[in-house]
Amino acid sequence: SQQGEEDPQALSIQEGENATMNCSYKTSINNLQWYRQNSGRGLVHLILIRSNEREKHSGRLRVTLDTSKKSSSLLITASRAADTASYFCVPINYGQNFVFGPGTRLSVLP
């Protein structure tokens, strides 16, 4: 199993701005998933991108995947205070466990 390494570790932005988080991993994957965890709560699945996809959108979320660079990015547009949370990327290899990294702590200031 491999874990994703999120970057930056922490990010503070003003409400309305865009937030970009990056994820790197080491070996080839079948898909990659992004999750969000609000303080004191369980994780919520945000988006899944397959290894043959390059970009995916869901509402204000945009995820890219570059398998040649073994990296992914999550863009949140027009951020809101409710987006304040930790964000995790999970590179998935079939037959292996989910492994969560340290995440990116996003703070959206009013």
Added chain:
Amino acid sequence: DTAVSQTPKYLVTQMGNDKSIKCEQNLGHDTMYWYKQDSKKFLKIMFSYNNKELIINETVPNRFSPKSPDKAHLNLHINSLELGDSAVYFCASSLYSGRDSYNEQFFGPGTRLTVL
């Protein structure tokens, strides 16, 4: 309406006690998981069950014993609790599509266990 529920939400107990955490999902999923999130916020998988059968058993002390009476429930029993067991425990579930696919996981709200 709750998809994945856990009880209790908080559990405070003394060292040496035995306790259980219950998990139920109403999503019709066939795979359920237990994760432990420590004070540094690292989330680590402990167990995974598919259709009541254990498929993942990470290196955890054998004081931890999962029990799956049916595919909608996965309970976690912990014997002889230690200080280091203090953490937040999350249950999750997903559809299992076989070895060639991994679907998203749905998490419960967590159980904060404090061992005194």
